[in-house]
Amino acid sequence: MPPRSSPLPTPTILLPGLPPKTLVGIDLLTFTSTANFHGIRDLPEGWHFLYTGTTESFSLRCGGWFYIGDIQSAGAAGQDASTAVTRRTLGGNGADATEVRVWKWNQDVEALVPIIGNSSEEKQEAMRYKANLSAIWQSGGLFRYRSRISSTAVGGREEDRDLDDVDNQKEGRSDWVGLTDKISPQLLSRILGDPDVDVDGKPRWTVTSGSTALRDADQIPGLTSQEATSADGTAAEQEKDLRFLPVDLKRTWREGAVGRERTEAAQDRSWALGDMVRRVSQDGDEQTGERQILGELQFTFLMVLTLMNYSCLEQWKRLLGLIFTCRAAVPDRESFFTDVLRLLRLQLKRCDDVEGGLFDMDGDNGAEFLVKLLTGFKRTVDELRDGVGFAVKFELGVFEKWVKEEFNWELKKDAIVRRGMLELEDGEQVEMEMNDADEDDETGEYAPVIVDLGGGDGSPSPELDMKDNE
Template sequence: MMSNEINSDTAKMLFKEGAIFVLLDMPEGSEFGIDYNSWTTGPNFRGVKMIPPGIHYIYYSAKGEPGQSNNCGIRTGFFRNFKQREIVVRKWDRSLEDMSPEDVSQADKERVEGNLQELDQYLGAYPYENYKKWISLTSHISEELLGKLQPECGAITSVTQFLSPPSNSEMRRQSAETLAQQENTSPSDTRKKKKLPQLQKVPGTAIRFTKIPKQRYPEGATPQQITVYSMDSTFMLDSIIQSDYSKNKRGILGEIQFAFICFLIGQVFDAFDQWKKLVHLMCGSEKALNSHSDLFMDFIAMLHFQVHEIPEDFFVDIVSANNFLTTTLQEFFSNLEAGNGDIKLRERGLKFRDHLTRKFKWDFTTEPDDYAPVIVDS
């Protein structure tokens, strides 16, 4: 097996051709990370150098000012496609208590570039030993996909940002009266129904994940056809590919990888939910194993890397929560065993099943409770 440690030739190449991310005025004691690697910033931290060109995920959790509570629990990040020899300069905005959303002005960037030799000693080297692992987890993420999925504001936060509920009593009264007119009830009854504030996400802050179709069958389907479609997710998968990934169907794998990184590193629960939905959709698409065999070959390889990178403590939650992963994969392997997909796909899929059984002791032969016959007492 080849070592992931960086050799002198690679180091020289990255020093010359790699990208640089400069971050000015980051509060000392904050967390800063790129891909699989994170650090607590010291007084001289100015960024990272020798970044391999390509897609990377930068994230941070800022330490509050002296006398303020530490808000390091909130992690913010963003994906960026770094170009060869690119120098990106951002600055910490004390008024926002956040990183500036845009690169610094061209004049400021030129000043930094002119002082790069002096700045070099304050830049940490990209930890190349984890780079191959990162590549395996982002192989289907493109710059175009990032433009489609990342929030309009450009930042991905671990805590959902909501608009503050209105505090003006008159606004609340008018809202209740409006709802009462819509529901044909009295304002007082409506207030009782609406005790909890109706929180709305701050516009532009949500990840723009693909919406999963709710209808599992085409319009005009007969009752018999609806029954057949309800047992197979292929119609839903094809609908997503046609509407969102018609130019490149592997984009759906990129979205699964994007969601995986956002929940694994970005700590975004909504991303975990999207990852589960898309994995479940793929595993339940029986007929698609024949029409998209090449897509599922890549799907298996992608899952192989993802399963091995989930932290052990989090992994327990994923498997035990309604037995999601084992039940979902069991459906996938059963569809392969039924003769769907070409020979190479079936061989790879069943080898993957055997590997999971050996490594994690998962049982894919016992019928899940959801599928077991219901016993009715007489």
């Protein structure tokens, strides 16, 4: 084979010291490292999430968010994902072509950590790795960035890896951009705290599969969380606190609300959504608050997808539970609800990226939470008067058609069979009735009960007297 020509400089991340057979993931791609794997080149502009695990399953996964290009534009208002991915795919990414990150394997914490450059020795070490970049590239030690990968092992021939379908690569990159376009440095710092800054002044926000919000943590009396720290001061952060937006679905009314106002706010959570938006808005611009919520939806889902983080799954469900139980806010925040539906459709599209299907969408009960939420939301949208919420109605129609074809979900309430004959294994047929459907319609055992509080003369009800005397 003729010798390779000198490489053109491209954004690259070097991973010196990474042990072979380590699980490596970047964005929507996962693979197992080989002895000749030393990093990833040709990184496109935008957000990336790189994580590792000592084994493919049943091990702590540690990862970090970093940005290639001008980080000030990350999560900017009005950013169009399709336009951005076209520009990035064609190479006009605006990123510094010489941008090279160095994350070194730390055996003490079994994770990749950036070279901080606190000493002259560390700065010289980073310079040596970068100076050796050309030799590593010529030896085939750099894996070219892919949104997806074929069954060819990493570290194999570059010619074989080039056989990946180009259209699939563009689709995978487009999906990743759509899954991260609302994430910003401010959002990551709010949730994960201040980033680590490497020798070149580039930030990295770390998170692990063990990171959790305080409300989701198991509180065991007598035990305190201990943060493992390596010799160079890098925290393993298995117990890192995730600072999510506060969502309390049991209290969705304003302070001091009583009577009808409290009842309506419990049934229509629009006030709680608006209050959350206003809390995280900047300079009174509620669109920035809406982008924060969308960004947290993106962050939590991707941390479930890549790290299988339980706390992120719970927050993802809480946010959806708040958003899809709003009524008055739908026409008032039409673009927000449209964006949520588009994002959720894209997220559901990528659920099967996890082996076996992360949410067991095709199971009998795996999707029950989402189906129930979306069925109620569809009924809410259908009840909007003509000409109101057109964009939401259109996007919900597209979403409904897609989940019907993909998962055979039925979001129309009338299409649910509530009573029918079920044939048992021995051939016997029994009549079955689904009582859970009564809850939303307030029928059956969920029907309102009228209580007589007196005979109109101010005398107490006998029933109430009897209960008081028990």
